[in-house]
Amino acid sequence: MQMTLRWYGSKYDTVTLKQIRQIPGVTGVISTLYGTAPGEVWETKDILALKKEIEDAGLQLAGIESVNIHDAIKVGTPDRDRYIDNYITTLERLGQADIHMVCYNFMPVFDWTRTELARVRPDGSTVLAYTQEAVDALNPEDMFASISNDANGSILPGWEPERMAHIKELFGMYRDVDDEKLFTNLKYFLERIMPVCDKYGINMAIHPDDPAWSVFGLPRIIINKANILRMMKMVDNPHNGVTFCSGSYGTNLENDLPDMIRSLKGRIHFAHVRNLKFNSSTDFEESAHLSSDGTFDMYEIMLALYDIGFDGPIRPDHGRMIWDEVAMPGYGLYDRALGAAYLNGLWEAICKSRGRSE
Ligand code: DNO
Numbered sequence: 001m002q003m004t005l006r007w008y009g010s011k012y013d014t015v016t017l018k019q020i021r022q023i024p025g026v027t028g029v030i031s032t033l034y035g036t037a038p039g040e041v042w043e044t045k046d047i048l049a050l051k052k053e054i055e056d057a058g059l060q061l062a063g064i065e066s067v068n069i070h071d072a073i074k075v076g077t078p079d080r081d082r083y084i085d086n087y088i089t090t091l092e093r094l095g096q097a098d099i100h101m102v103c104y105n106f107m108p109v110f111d112w113t114r115t116e117l118a119r120v121r122p123d124g125s126t127v128l129a130y131t132q133e134a135v136d137a138l139n140p141e142d143m144f145a146s147i148s149n150d151a152n153g154s155i156l157p158g159w160e161p162e163r164m165a166h167i168k169e170l171f172g173m174y175r176d177v178d179d180e181k182l183f184t185n186l187k188y189f190l191e192r193i194m195p196v197c198d199k200y201g202i203n204m205a206i207h208p209d210d211p212a213w214s215v216f217g218l219p220r221i222i223i224n225k226a227n228i229l230r231m232m233k234m235v236d237n238p239h240n241g242v243t244f245c246s247g248s249y250g251t252n253l254e255n256d257l258p259d260m261i262r263s264l265k266g267r268i269h270f271a272h273v274r275n276l277k278f279n280s281s282t283d284f285e286e287s288a289h290l291s292s293d294g295t296f297d298m299y300e301i302m303l304a305l306y307d308i309g310f311d312g313p314i315r316p317d318h319g320r321m322i323w324d325e326v327a328m329p330g331y332g333l334y335d336r337a338l339g340a341a342y343l344n345g346l347w348e349a350i351c352k353s354r355g356r357s358e
Contacts, residue, residue: 001271001305001347003340004028004062004313006331009050011035012154014327017057023337025344028062029054030103030270030315037162039070039083042090047097062313063101063270064094065243066157066207069189074108075173076185084192091193095200101269101313103243105207106186108177108218109170111158112210112248113143117150117329118321119285125320128330130211130251132282140167140216154328171216179219183234186221190235197239203269203312205241206231210248212255224252225260232267245272246301247317253281257296261304268310273301273343274317286318286330289339302346306354316340 005020007013007029020026031054033046054061067090070083094102105111115134118126135143144164147156155161163170177185190204197204212223221227228242242264249255261268275294277287287294305314316339318330325332351357 001314004315006030008034015333021058028060030065038068041086044093065103088196091196101203103205107209108174125322127286127320129285182219187234194237205243205269207243208248211251241267241269243270244268247274258300258304265308269312271314272317306350
């Protein structure tokens, strides 16, 4: 595996490449052209400039998170082919730039959803948290307002104000889209992009829906083992793979994370590894990465990745806000650096105890 950190670009991130370079064992970053809208074609010069900036800092651009999917593709409107053509052009340009992993999601309207961005924990750190009760009490517009007021001035991924300004219209578009329709539209999209992925060796890594159930009545399909295996089978190409995100699949306590990892051998192209602490089955917060601070056994998760021979990029995920850092919620430097060091430690111990070099 290759340990990486997510980085939003020098215009948007409070964390610098120099700081990332100094985290032991982190050799790459996962980035994006933050600021491009879903459906836009990415310019080669922008891709190459991003790559050069990262390489000049002594790091590798290990993959893209995300090339976002236009709602026309998810809904399956008549103009979807135009947006898929754009997506294919972007993939071609990424492939030509020697970039081979692309994370994306197929969540209607919203990307990931949290109800609190700064819940205070007993140690004084603040974390992202979710309660179903809070979602049930809100309408989507209020949810957007509370999230953007709380974001330390940053734009959270998937919550871009330009899209959220049309939230009612977006909900309207999905009126007739149920789980089956969403599966069909995902299949159509994947079948169209697989030839370019084959040509350039691009691994597509779908991110799970977070939380792993329907929010505000919208369909959500990338939520459990049965659905993800269905997706792998419906377009049975190794480039059709997943981002295994423990914190997203883990929102549903019925998901057995190590078992899911083992069932996805050969198809996990990217891993987000983080812990959650459940206070009840509908109230969870994003604890430190350490097993004893949360609900998941992080050793078992890393062991399952080791057992399937996972060799893609991995990153610690949302960190707590500690040591008075001010940053995009979940994406500060300090706690993610602690997470990377911890995951590296688990990996080294697993490799040594199994007699394999790292
Ligand atoms: C949240 C992230 C997601 C993820 C997208 C992938 O912090 O894990 O926003 O990047 O769902 O497209």
